[in-house]
Amino acid sequence: MDIFTTFAISSSALKAQKIRLDTVSSNLANAETTSTPEGGPYKKKSVYFQSTPTSFDKHLDSALRGSAQGVAVTKIIEDPDPPRKVYNPSHPDAAEDGYVDMPNVDVLKEMVDMMSATRSYQANVTTIQSAKRMAQKALEIGR
Amino acid sequence: MTITPLPPAGANTALPINRIDGEAITASRNDFTAFLENSIDQVNQAMTRGDRSIEMLHSGQAQSLHEVMIAVEEADISLRMFVQIRNKALQAYEEIMRMQI
Numbered sequence: 001m002d003i004f005t006t007f008a009i010s011s012s013a014l015k016a017q018k019i020r021l022d023t024v025s026s027n028l029a030n031a032e033t034t035s036t037p038e039g040g041p042y043k044k045k046s047v048y049f050q051s052t053p054t055s056f057d058k059h060l061d062s063a064l065r066g067s068a069q070g071v072a073v074t075k076i077i078e079d080p081d082p083p084r085k086v087y088n089p090s091h092p093d094a095a096e097d098g099y100v101d102m103p104n105v106d107v108l109k110e111m112v113d114m115m116s117a118t119r120s121y122q123a124n125v126t127t128i129q130s131a132k133r134m135a136q137k138a139l140e141i142g143r
Numbered sequence: 144m145t146i147t148p149l150p151p152a153g154a155n156t157a158l159p160i161n162r163i164d165g166e167a168i169t170a171s172r173n174d175f176t177a178f179l180e181n182s183i184d185q186v187n188q189a190m191t192r193g194d195r196s197i198e199m200l201h202s203g204q205a206q207s208l209h210e211v212m213i214a215v216e217e218a219d220i221s222l223r224m225f226v227q228i229r230n231k232a233l234q235a236y237e238e239i240m241r242m243q244i
Contacts, residue, residue: 003220007213014209128213135220142227 003138006131012052012070013124019073020047020117024110031105034093041093042103044079079104182228186221193218 023045030042051069081104089098196214199205 004217007217011210011213015207018207018209125209128216132216132220136223139220139223139227142231 003131003135007128009070010124010127010131012072014121016047016049016071016073017117017121017124019076021114021121023047023076024114024117027103027105027110028107028114031103031107031110033103034091034100041083041101042105043083044081044103044105045076046079047073048075048077050074179228182225186218186225189214189218189221 027044033042036042049071050073052072052074083101083104085099086102087098088094088100091100094100193215196205196211200208200211205211
């Protein structure tokens, strides 16, 4: 049914923001991780959003009318910034000169990203509630 | 201007309705029944989807919480719409039953 299109689009956005929050939580959890299975310190991850049609018929519809699209996280990219150097000769991962490569995660930036993801999630939940209220109001016409 | 003659009383066929492009549509009695059956089926499917997603949430297989909530909301709105259709149909039936003959 057509009234559920808003639900499908907002649902995709909720999913995308959830993945964004997951990456933020991964970055914060590994803000001090100096060793990873790939070797070297942990690298900051960030999400890459891409607008997508929700399904084939929606794709056809949007091609015909240029209408609404959902969003999806198509890839998770690693920040290419160099690692932070911290002097700590007693650390097991310290280099010859006593410096340790720390992750390039900026905790402050991660907190801001987390708030942005939370607000975005809330905005999409409000959209769903709005669509729901509209449908309920439409049903009241028959009363 | 031509006048479409009325079918004889008691005949089961409905009046043909002429569409703008000239093609005649004969509304058969089954149309409303089919619509009703179809919408009952859709509402039932929505409710089954909602139930199944709640089951999956409880058994830990659900992908995400919001998808479960959205499935439940869809079922809720579908059911509300169906109840409205039922109310309207009943109202029409009662209106006819109250008719003085």
